Amino acid sequence: MKQIINVSVKTRRASFTDCRTDLLVVGRFSDAAGPDEVIDALDQRLGGNIGRLAKLGDFTGKARTQVLLYGESKIGAQRVLLVGLGERKKATLATLRKAAAAAANRAVDLKIQQIALALHSPFVGLHDPAALGRVMAEGVYLGSYRYDEFVTQNGNGRLGALAAEIVDPDPSRLKSLAQGVRTGAVIGRAHNYARTLANRPANVINPSALAQEARRVLRGLRTVRCVVYDEKQLAAKGMGGILTVGSGSRNMPRLIVLKYTPARKPARGAPTIALVGKAITFDSGGISLKPAQDMDQMKMDKTGGVAVLATIKAIAELGLPLSVWGLIPAAENMPSGSSYRPGDIITTYSGKTVEILNTDAEGRLILCDALALAVERRCDVIVDIATLTGACMVALGSYKAGLMSNDDDLVRALERAAEESGESVWHLPTGEEYAEEMKSKIADLKNAGSRWGGACTAAAFLQQFVGDTKWAHLDIAGMDFQQKPGECSALGATGFGVRLLTTYLRNLVEKK
Numbered sequence: 386m387k388q389i390i391n392v393s394v395k396t397r398r399a400s401f402t403d404c405r406t407d408l409l410v411v412g413r414f415s416d417a418a419g420p421d422e423v424i425d426a427l428d429q430r431l432g433g434n435i436g437r438l439a440k441l442g443d444f445t446g447k448a449r450t451q452v453l454l455y456g457e458s459k460i461g462a463q464r465v466l467l468v469g470l471g472e473r474k475k476a477t478l479a480t481l482r483k484a485a486a487a488a489a490n491r492a493v494d495l496k497i498q499q500i501a502l503a504l505h506s507p508f509v510g511l512h513d514p515a516a517l518g519r520v521m522a523e524g525v526y527l528g529s530y531r532y533d534e535f536v537t538q539n540g541n542g543r544l545g546a547l548a549a550e551i552v553d554p555d556p557s558r559l560k561s562l563a564q565g566v567r568t569g570a571v572i573g574r575a576h577n578y579a580r581t582l583a584n585r586p587a588n589v590i591n592p593s594a595l596a597q598e599a600r601r602v603l604r605g606l607r608t609v610r611c612v613v614y615d616e617k618q619l620a621a622k623g624m625g626g627i628l629t630v631g632s633g634s635r636n637m638p639r640l641i642v643l644k645y646t647p648a649r650k651p652a653r654g655a656p657t658i659a660l661v662g663k664a665i666t667f668d669s670g671g672i673s674l675k676p677a678q679d680m681d682q683m684k685m686d687k688t689g690g691v692a693v694l695a696t697i698k699a700i701a702e703l704g705l706p707l708s709v710w711g712l713i714p715a716a717e718n719m720p721s722g723s724s725y726r727p728g729d730i731i732t733t734y735s736g737k738t739v740e741i742l743n744t745d746a747e748g749r750l751i752l753c754d755a756l757a758l759a760v761e762r763r764c765d766v767i768v769d770i771a772t773l774t775g776a777c778m779v780a781l782g783s784y785k786a787g788l789m790s791n792d793d794d795l796v797r798a799l800e801r802a803a804e805e806s807g808e809s810v811w812h813l814p815t816g817e818e819y820a821e822e823m824k825s826k827i828a829d830l831k832n833a834g835s836r837w838g839g840a841c842t843a844a845a846f847l848q849q850f851v852g853d854t855k856w857a858h859l860d861i862a863g864m865d866f867q868q869k870p871g872e873c874s875a876l877g878a879t880g881f882g883v884r885l886l887t888t889y890l891r892n893l894v895e896k897k
């Protein structure tokens with residue numbers, strides 16, 4: 386795949402004032418009492434410029450503010466970007482990630498190709514250097530991302546490359562910073578990769594193209610095996626859910642089965658995890674056709690599957706010591722003479738039959754086959770991720786993903802990963818009452834419940850296929866894309882889930 390902007394992040398030992406760079410990025414808390422070593426040293430060399438603009442009230446360190454100054458040959462840097470970090474007492478690693486993203490975003494807008502970050506200096510002592518390096522590297526990748534692979538006119542501002550360095554004069558921190566930067570770069574690259582795949586339109590990525598792309602991107606990773614079931618193999622296996630949803634399109638469905646086995650022995654007691662991701666490459670609704678308004682966004686209905694693919698790539702690059710399956714059912718939901726219909730009764734891989742009431746409730750039908758396969762492969766924990774219901778979006782908006790589960794410890798582990806990764810979740814209920822609504826009179830289940838609690842009934846449907854296996858469901862409808870470019874991220878696909886899942890898996894095997 387063409388790299389949209391070729392980003393690199395390294396560490397360098399250098400003094401903040403003398404460091405040669407096109408843009409030096411410095412952070413400041415809004416309530417930083419007293420002197421700030423870095424800013425004061427720069428201010429002195431710049432003849433009091435920073436002090437003056439602070440006195441004028443032009444920069445207070447408030448979150449989401451920035452000021453650009455020029456080095457005027459008085460310091461090593463051509464330019465200095467002051468980035469507001471907000472209140473110190475509210476600062477977390479997410480604050481630093483966002484600040485790095487905002488700076489990288491600005492650098493891309495200014496067409497600056499080389500930047501040096503001193504952003505972590507106010508955070509030293511609050512977190513270990515590896516964590517600081519990791520979130521800064523993630524931020525640089527996230528903030529510099531643009532999706533422009535199909536823009537051919539006007540030179541489209543294509544930047545080509547952004548080389549970022551994290552500078553620190555203190556040699557004792559560098560090794561740990563660098564180690565964190567390497568982890569953050571793997572995660573940031575995987576995250577942006579997910580965004581690009583999710584952004585690609587349905588005429589470019591259909592189920593077989595997604596499978597081919599999975600093969601291509603994983604080719605160099607010897608710890609990952611990739612097996613793809615085509616429509617004939619799906620039929621032979623009896624994967625009625627995936628086949629049924631895919632039946633309306635000329636682009637036949639696929640099941641992408643990834644298995645990551647660590648090169649070194651798994652950590653003792655490490656569970657085998659299955660990640661299951663919905664990859665509807667386009668969701669027209671099928672015969673229960675969606676309205677035209679915003680239907681274009683349904684190219685991003687593959688976001689869950691893409692997040693699973695990118696997560697497997699990331700953990701293989703990190704060499705995490707645990708075994709992880711990635712199961713990605715992929716189909717295109719289209720209306721045609723060969724489509725499935727409301728009223729149809731289908732038999733899924735588990736043997737359970739489902740009465741179809743709405744062909745637009747297709748995600749659960751492809752997921753249920755993959756969930757049954759995860760159970761069959763004896764995974765200890767299953768986490769599925771899907772743009773599953775508009776109801777979840779109504780409930781939570783575009784700020785948090787819904788989290789439903791049959792296991793409280795798993796909920797806590799995912800909530801912790803959400804906090805650390807900056808990808809938020811909110812625990813929602815599911816279970817018996819909701820499952821009751823999904824029972825059919827003429828089949829085992831039906832695929833749509835009443836108007837109310839649609840996110841919870843959808844989860845209850847999925848739960849019917851996991852048995853006693855520990856399971857969590859992430860409903861990421863509403864999280865898959867953003868309509869406007871944000872301060873630290875481009876418009877379009879968000880890549881939501883890659884950081885959350887990677888962090889969850891890292892936490893399982895890394896001592897804290």
Ligand code: BES
Pocket residue numbers: 668686743745746747748772773774775776778832833834839862863
């Ligand atoms: N992919 C959609 C859910 C969705 C909606 C994702 C909006 C992102 C933004 C899903 O397949 C769907 O259509 N769900 C239906 C289910 C209903 C028919 C039971 C929905 O939410 O309306």
Ligand code: MN
Pocket residue numbers: 668670744745746747748
């Ligand atoms: Mn749908």
Ligand code: ZN
Pocket residue numbers: 665668686745747748772773
């Ligand atoms: Zn869908």
